[in-house]
Amino acid sequence: MPTLFEPLSLGAVTTPNRVFMAPLTRMRATQPGDVPNDLMRNYYTQRASAGLVISEGTQISPEGKGYMDTPGIHSDEQVAGWRTITDAVHAAGGLIAAQLWHVGRVSHESFHDGEPPVSASAAPYRNRTTIRGEDGRPTRASCPTPRALELDEIARLLEDYRRATINARDAGFDLVEIHGAHGYLLHQFLSPDSNQREDRYGGSLANRARLMLEVTDAVVGAWTSERVGIRISPIGSFNGTEDPDGAESGLYVARELARRDLAFLHLSEPDWAGGPQLDDGFRRELRATHPGPIIGAGNYDADKAQRLLDAGLIDAAAFGRAFIANPDLPRRLEDELQLNAPDPDTFYGGNEAGYTDYPVYA
Ligand code: PHB
Numbered sequence: 001m002p003t004l005f006e007p008l009s010l011g012a013v014t015t016p017n018r019v020f021m022a023p024l025t026r027m028r029a030t031q032p033g034d035v036p037n038d039l040m041r042n043y044y045t046q047r048a049s050a051g052l053v054i055s056e057g058t059q060i061s062p063e064g065k066g067y068m069d070t071p072g073i074h075s076d077e078q079v080a081g082w083r084t085i086t087d088a089v090h091a092a093g094g095l096i097a098a099q100l101w102h103v104g105r106v107s108h109e110s111f112h113d114g115e116p117p118v119s120a121s122a123a124p125y126r127n128r129t130t131i132r133g134e135d136g137r138p139t140r141a142s143c144p145t146p147r148a149l150e151l152d153e154i155a156r157l158l159e160d161y162r163r164a165t166i167n168a169r170d171a172g173f174d175l176v177e178i179h180g181a182h183g184y185l186l187h188q189f190l191s192p193d194s195n196q197r198e199d200r201y202g203g204s205l206a207n208r209a210r211l212m213l214e215v216t217d218a219v220v221g222a223w224t225s226e227r228v229g230i231r232i233s234p235i236g237s238f239n240g241t242e243d244p245d246g247a248e249s250g251l252y253v254a255r256e257l258a259r260r261d262l263a264f265l266h267l268s269e270p271d272w273a274g275g276p277q278l279d280d281g282f283r284r285e286l287r288a289t290h291p292g293p294i295i296g297a298g299n300y301d302a303d304k305a306q307r308l309l310d311a312g313l314i315d316a317a318a319f320g321r322a323f324i325a326n327p328d329l330p331r332r333l334e335d336e337l338q339l340n341a342p343d344p345d346t347f348y349g350g351n352e353a354g355y356t357d358y359p360v361y362a
């Protein structure tokens with residue numbers, strides 16, 4: 001079995017190691033316009049020794065935005081900003097994927113000219129997101145009840161994903177990752193709790209999974225399957241998406257995705273957000289269902305990652321908080337060097353403090 005420090009063939013690319021950088025919301029894009037900037041370029045370039053850098057969630061459209069100062073990938077200015085980042089990561093020897101994000105109901109009317117965000121259904125729901133406060137600083141606010149996407153809006157939504165994929169390719173990304181996890185739009189459709197539709201996108205599991213699979217097909221159609229991965233978290237209740245049959249939903253989706261021969265399937269496990277640890281039984285079923293590369297994420301350390309690699313249950317691991325605090329994480333893990341501790345106070349929003357000022361190992 002491979003170690004974490006051996007290459008992995010991932011669709012169109014071969015990653016130099018299996019220590020990936022997880023997608024991480026950092027809320028530092030330039031305003032107006034949610035534009036990627038030089039500070040973000042420095043941050044990503046510092047972390048280019050990751051086997052694969054997966055970008056923070058980047059909204060495919062203004063409708064897809066749910067948090068203050070997150071970057072987008074729908075305007076020319078945003079594409080130009082991302083281009084400086086991908087060029088710099090490549091110059092440093094790295095590979096980078098764009099995470100394509102639509103938050104659905106995890107949003108706020110202040111991002112949508114006072115209108116409610118969209119979701120599968122207009123179901124009342126309790127959650128909070130981060131908006132700009134009166135003082136200009138991030139503040140937590142309740143998410144309003146969303147409105148249900150109309151059936152005749154789905155084609156436009158798929159077009160937004162298609163356009164974002166072309167933009168990611170033009171911006172120089174190596175891959176795209178569809179965000180199908182964590183209670184955002186595609187997960188809102190998948191979960192019976194947030195999806196009470198009575199059309200072909202609601203009801204049966206096949207109907208609830210339809211949007212995720214149609215989005216996957218649109219994204220693959222805009223580029224090619226070997227450039228496309230997807231992140232799912234069918235088990236876990238982050239952002240209020242409860243699915244008592246999450247394991248069954250996840251395996252159904254994985255089986256359908258396996259037919260698309262994607263670059264990877266990325267599983268975010270419930271313990272990333274304080275939930276229980278996933279058992280190996282589900283990992284084994286997932287592996288049997290999805291023969292392509294599987295990335296595991298969720299409170300991983302080197303031991304957990306290597307154990308699951310040895311068991312043949314994952315092919316790579318994505319590290320979040322450890323990568324925030326340790327720009328040279330692959331080397332630190334390989335040489336068993338001490339890790340810097342992350343500072344949660346600087347995770348979301350702000351400047352270079354807690355972002356680009358974590359030291360590499362001396
Ligand atoms: C967050 O901003 O807390 C966040 C964003 C995207 C995720 C998970 C968490 O997938």
